[in-house]
Amino acid sequence: MMDYPRRRHSLQELLAPPNLEALLVTKPVNVRYLTGFTGEGLLLLGPEPVLCTDRRYEVDAHEQAVGCRVICTDRSHLSSLVEATAASSYTRLGFEPDALTWTQHEFLTKGLPGAELVSAPQLVEGLRARKDAAEVALIERACGIADRALAHLIAALAPGRTEKELSWEFTAAILAAGAEDVSFPLIIASGPQAALPHATVTGRPLQVGDMVVMDVGVKVEGYCSDITRTVPVGAPTDEFVTRYQAVRAAQQAGIAALAVGCPAAEVDHAARQVLEEAGLGEAFAHSLGHGVGLEIHEGPSVSRLSPARLEPGNVVTIEPGVYFPGWGGIRLEELLVLEKSGPRQLTAAPLWEP
Numbered sequence: 001m002m003d004y005p006r007r008r009h010s011l012q013e014l015l016a017p018p019n020l021e022a023l024l025v026t027k028p029v030n031v032r033y034l035t036g037f038t039g040e041g042l043l044l045l046g047p048e049p050v051l052c053t054d055r056r057y058e059v060d061a062h063e064q065a066v067g068c069r070v071i072c073t074d075r076s077h078l079s080s081l082v083e084a085t086a087a088s089s090y091t092r093l094g095f096e097p098d099a100l101t102w103t104q105h106e107f108l109t110k111g112l113p114g115a116e117l118v119s120a121p122q123l124v125e126g127l128r129a130r131k132d133a134a135e136v137a138l139i140e141r142a143c144g145i146a147d148r149a150l151a152h153l154i155a156a157l158a159p160g161r162t163e164k165e166l167s168w169e170f171t172a173a174i175l176a177a178g179a180e181d182v183s184f185p186l187i188i189a190s191g192p193q194a195a196l197p198h199a200t201v202t203g204r205p206l207q208v209g210d211m212v213v214m215d216v217g218v219k220v221e222g223y224c225s226d227i228t229r230t231v232p233v234g235a236p237t238d239e240f241v242t243r244y245q246a247v248r249a250a251q252q253a254g255i256a257a258l259a260v261g262c263p264a265a266e267v268d269h270a271a272r273q274v275l276e277e278a279g280l281g282e283a284f285a286h287s288l289g290h291g292v293g294l295e296i297h298e299g300p301s302v303s304r305l306s307p308a309r310l311e312p313g314n315v316v317t318i319e320p321g322v323y324f325p326g327w328g329g330i331r332l333e334e335l336l337v338l339e340k341s342g343p344r345q346l347t348a349a350p351l352w353e354p
Contacts, residue, residue: 002134004036005067007127008049014123015045020094022046023120024081024108027099029294030124032222035065042077043068044084052080078104082111094120122299129291129299130313135223136337136346139292139315142179142225143335143346146218149173150349154231157212160205163188166214167201174218183217183224184296194230194328197286197321208234211328213321217296224296226317227347228333240330241354243280243322247330248351250274250320254288254302258318258336258343264306271320272304283322291316292335314338315346 011034015023025031025043032038034045039057044050049068053061058072071080085093093112095105097119108117131139149170156169167186174182189199191210199213206212215228230247232240254271268288275284287303292315300308302316310316316338321331332351336343 002036003132004034008034008045008067010127011045011123012047014126015094015120018094018118018120019092020118020120021090021092022085022088023094023096023123024085024100025096025124026104027096027124030096030099030128033124033128033294035068037061037065037068038222039064040077042081044081044088046088046090048088050081050084052077052084078107079111082108085112085115090115092116092118094118094123096124097121125299128293129308130311131293131315131337132313135293136313136315138221138223139225139335139337140346142183142218142220142223143227143348145174145177145179145220146216146225146227147347147349148177149218150214150216150227150229153214153216154229154350154352157206157231157233159208159233162203162205163190163193163201164203170216179218179220180222181219183219183226186217187213187215187228189213189215189329190233192326192328194330195323195325197323197329197331206233209237210234211236211240211330213329213331215331215333222294224292224294225347226292226296226333226335227349228319228321228331229349229351230330230332231352236354244330244352245354246275246278246280247320247322247332249278250284251318251332251334254318254320255334255336255343255345258310258316258338260310260312260338260340262310264300264302264308264310265304267302267310267318268304268306271318275320275322280322283324284320285323286321289317289319289333310338312338312340 041053257270289302319333323329
């Protein structure tokens with residue numbers, strides 16, 4: 001069970017230092033995190049949390065957003081939010097700057113002339129970065145479903161099968177196993193397509209000599225998983241084996257660096273250094289990893305530029321990769337939760353071994 005009242009209380013404590021009376025929560029995933037409500041709506045988080053929605057979601061709102069006052073009208077959600085805010089006589093309100101458009105901000109400014117609107121970035125996201133046991137359990141369930149479907153997919157790789165066929169097969173398997181959906185558009189990239197870190201699935205048939213990058217994820221009760229495997233079709237070249245082993249060593253170095261209190265940038269450096277020493281540093285074109293939860297990409301970022309220090313409850317990917325246009329690419333990804341004693345791996349699909 002998710003403890004939504006505890007989450008709201010934790011957020012209200014964060015409003016005290018900037019002297020905010022309430023927070024206007026307009027990012028849908030943050031509304032869900034704080035209330036459990038899965039429909040469309042906005043949240044006014046003050047001493048009394050108020051959820052503003054419309055009649056399409058009236059039943060859902062009353063059933064899901066326990067502990068919140070629900071305003072359900074035929075007006076726009078923002079109009080209802082303005083009315084609720086004005087009625088509460090708030091004078092200093094925080095808002096989510098990355099989830100509020102200029103037009104919406106102007107509407108609030110005109111509708112609440114007596115209130116000061118204060119940018120309050122990343123408050124909810126900071127809480128979301130530290131998963132509790134219930135959240136980790138859902139992510140772990142999502143990982144298990146993805147692991148089994150991916151293991152089947154790896155065994156089914158054969159010349160002539162297309163990327164789209166494999167994508168459909170994976171999706172059918174995870175839905176049959178109880179997942180609600182994939183957690184992002186699947187990446188099944190074969191041959192030269194594997195050189196594209198975010199390749200789009202095509203109708204290309206697999207060929208002997210291809211490498212196949214399979215980056216897949218599953219969603220369970222809103223929570224995501226993420227895993228990547230790279231597998232050759234037929235006997236691999238020596239060049240593939242050498243590069244694959246370097247990527248695997250980089251991943252192991254990154255995982256070994258995960259520790260409570262460690263700067264995320266140092267974890268990225270630990271893995272990147274292995275590839276640089278192997279002469280592959282320029283081919284590693286993205287960050288080492290990212291947080292995973294209600295969104296497939298959330299905090300903390302595990303990159304060279306990340307300001308974050310790792311904390312217990314962080315769920316992060318470690319996914320080094322190398323990419324060579326015209327040749328292909330190799331990426332390996334695991335999902336881990338950082339506990340006080342160190343990282344615990346949540347993904348377990350089989351790895352190709354040279």
